[in-house]
Amino acid sequence: MGGVTAKVTTKGQVTLPKEVRERIGIEAGDEIDFEEKKGFYILKKKPKPSPFDKWVGYLKHKKGEKPDEIVEALRGK
Numbered sequence: 748m749g750g751v752t753a754k755v756t757t758k759g760q761v762t763l764p765k766e767v768r769e770r771i772g773i774e775a776g777d778e779i780d781f782e783e784k785k786g787f788y789i790l791k792k793k794p795k796p797s798p799f800d801k802w803v804g805y806l807k808h809k810k811g812e813k814p815d816e817i818v819e820a821l822r823g824k
Contacts, residue, residue, distance in 0.1 A: 751760050763773060773779065778793040784787050 748751075751764050753764055755761050771790075773792055777795075780791045780793050782789045782791060803806055
């Protein structure tokens, strides 16, 4: 891929060219990080959080409980 140009609107918005979006896998609703390095900005697609992230640390307070009891509690039984 060679150089690609995009214009900035009066609101400071830029439309990423289709070629760029496809190349780095950006879809509507994705977040992008801008990282400054040596006077340039690097555009990176922000990784989506894992659906398991919300459960990190959940089991800490369940110490001593049997796995079956934990599963039943999660299922609402």
